Amino acid sequence: MEWPIVEFQGWTAFHGGQEETEIYLNGAKAGAVSFSARPDVEAAMGAGWVAVGWSTAFDIEQSARDNGQALVLEVRVRQQVIARKCFRYKGRFDVTPSPLKIVLHMPKTGGTSLRMALEEHRQSLFLLPLYNGDFTKINGLSSSSIDKVDVVFGHTSYGLHEHIARAVSYMTVLRNPYDFVSSLYFFAKYIQQDAEMLTASSITEALEKVRRPEFDNYYTRAIAGLAAELPVTDEHLEKAISNIDSHFSFVGLAERPRESLKRFSCIFGLPLSYMKENVTPDIVEREFVDPMQANQAIREHVRLDLKLYQYVVKKFWNMEIG
Incomplete structure (x- = not known):
């Protein structure tokens, strides 16, 4: 183990009810732990079991230095250690100079x-x-550790730079908003088995009944740095466009994966391989969807995203790829 910031993840299961799960590294309790349901584990273990997935990140450099480069990760339930794993930290001494x-x-x-x-x-x-x-x-991370990170990657929004002292460069990939919402609906309903989505008989009904930020101009919201509970307005569209122009080094297109990947390869200075992962498989319900009716329903929820996407498409083709 050589990186100064490490994410640990796993799952715990309980019979008869969920118990408090705590994660410790070298005796220090993790301050921010994300939990998620694990219905797959519960189904495998049988009736009466409750399972939760967990993930947390530790800034391990100082802790390792104080303990002879040794790291002991513990999972505790009711203050009892139910799992323990040991690591040794080698350390990464070079600091990334670029944003x-x-x-x-x-x-x-x-x-x-x-x-x-x-x-x-x-x-x-x-x-x-x-x-x-x-x-x-x-x-919760130190500036010295942040300086050694090359890339932050995830389902997050614009605004991360306000929490660190280092210069940053944003980038992302967008997809036609109609296809984005449609794919998200089928993925959430049939792959994730989302409880709310399963109650909807169609994408039109889901858009009417299910409240989630992805169904309300999600691109504009994320790139403008708007909180999930706040409404998206035309002013946020202007903010998103301004952010792209001033803080984004590249916005790729999902419809142009090879061209986008070529540009990302140039940005990262690495020969990135093209691969297709996490693709929503063919779903029977798709065969019965009226595209015009579905798109009409979607349009009301992506009005601003459509304008943002059109702006990004023009910007993409005006950019030299390669």
Whole structure:
């Protein structure tokens, strides 16, 4: 282990009810732990079991230095250690001089493929995942450790630079908003088995009943740095465009994966491989969708995103790729 910031993740299961799970590193309790449901584990273990997934990040450099470069990770339930693993920290002494690259991973835009292409170079590239939707993980990290990170990658929004002292460069990939919302609906309903989405008989009904930020001009919201609970307005569209012009080094297109990847390869200075990952499979319900009716329903929810996407497409083709 050689990176100064490490994300640990796993799951715990309880019989008869969920118990409090705590994560410790060298005796220090993790301050920010993200929890998620694990219905797959519960189904495998049988009736009566409750399972939760957990993930947390530690700024391990100082802790390792204080403990002879040794790291002891513990998972505790009711203050009892139920799992323990030991590591040794080697340390990364070179500091990245360039601006921190922040990749906003928009769902269902090929972001997983890009992340995996970058992870192929993890021996020389330090990626810090940020998928909990807020900046809690960043706030707990030291400046010296942040300076050693090459890329922050995750489902997050514009504004991360306000929490660190280092210069940054944003980038992302967008997809036609109609296809984005449609793909998200099918993925959430049939792959993630989202409880709310499963109650909807169609994408039109889901848009009417299910409240989630992805169904309300998500691109504009994320790039403008707007909180999930606030309404998106035309002013936020102007803010998003301004942010792209001033703080984004590149915005790729999901419809042009090879051209986008070629540009990312130039930005990162790495030969990134093209791969397709986390693709929503063919769903029977798709065969019964009226495209015109579905797009009409979607249009009301992506009015601003359509304008932002059109702006990005023009910017993409005016940019030299290669």
